């Protein structure tokens with residue numbers, strides 16, 4: 001990889017002190033001239049250096065050198081990772097444990113929802129009131145078929161920079177992203193088919209795969225680079241994979257954002273082996289990058305991607321407005337939607353349509369992203385200072401989760417211990433079809449950091465450290 005030479009050069013020089021922490025680094029254009037590479041390779045190199053903690057990017061003032069702080073251990077793929085076709089037989093356990101993280105009395109490091117106080121609730125409520133005034137009959141009607149035309153037109157305009165040109169006629173409005181994924185699985189797969197997934201992945205996807213009588217096949221996934229194309233290709237050669245579910249941007253729980261290059265590689269493999277790619281792009285707006293990262297859909301020339309997303313993570317999950325853009329024929333998708341619940345709420349479709357028309361939603365996502373990025377830094381520092389070399393942490397590029405490996409941990413046992421002390425987290429095995437990641441956990445860092453939270457996090461680290 002071209003960028004690797006640049007990465008190696010800076011890591012070596014920063015480590016041996018030829019470049020000092022805080023020193024301003026050459027601009028992207030200078031790097032591109034000096035190493036005779038394209039500008040995008042220079043960007044990729046700095047991005048990698050940033051991920052590994054050797055570079056910090058300052059708005060407008062460019063890049064400067066830094067040394068990764070002591071105890072900062074970037075997570076690598078699990079050495080013990082196994083890939084095998086499996087039915088998911090621990091759904092009851094997953095649901096039971098997730099329910100236990102919902103207790104409002106418990107420190108909220110477990111439950112997957114963002115910070116309630118950070119949603120633009122006042123703005124959403126203003127549009128809700130206006131909609132009731134201007135569309136007084138909206139609660140008296142279904143919207144059959146693909147959903148409210150106005151909303152689909154706004155969505156098609158809004159998403160164009162990251163999904164490319166898509167007609168509103170191809171967008172199906174759903175009750176959130178998870179319904180979109182369920183509809184996609186039901187439309188693209190038959191019971192018994194194999195669905196490839198990132199490992200680890202969001203347990204809701206495991207639940208959906210189980211619900212449709214499908215089998216899961218976990219694919220090796222790098223915590224910073226994303227889904228491993230070589231591993232996917234090897235599995236595809238040896239198994240008839242019907243669909244792949246991938247979360248390319250700010251993945252839950254790892255937080256990686258896949259480069260455009262890697263997205264294209266994955267697409268090429270899916271095309272070669274006739275695999276449908278079901279894209280879960282729910283967290284793209286919460287990226288820490290300046291520009292909202294592109295979706296697989298943007299690069300999909302062959303019509304193999306079904307794009308799914310929603311407003312749950314930055315407008316509010318209670319609106320239940322999501323959508324999918326079927327890879328090809330939408331008839332099966334519409335029938336699935338009809339059989340499930342006829343229509344998404346008419347009222348909230350009008351509300352979100354007006355919000356999209358009048359507000360800058362990318363800004364809303366970006367502000368939240370900035371807040372979460374700072375939180376992740378703070379939570380990481382506390383965990384590092386408490387657990388030191390015992391812990392390895394993910395280095396997210398978006399959203400609000402940390403994925404943590406702790407030496408010698410039994411996360412399910414620690415979960416029960418923490419629960420007794422009114423502290424929650426999400427144990428690692430919940431993110432695997434085959435109950436891997438026994439010594440891992442996911443920490444939700446969305447909530448405001450204050451002295452109370454600090455003490456709770458320290459108590460959690462004490463439990464994890466044994």
Ligand SMILES: Cc1ncc(COP(=O)(O)O)c(C=O)c1O
Pocket residue numbers: 112175176177178179202204247252280282309310311312317322
């Ligand atoms: C990766 C991922 N996909 C889908 C969902 C569900 O999204 P929605 O609330 O829009 O159905 C979640 C919720 O946490 C998630 O993390």
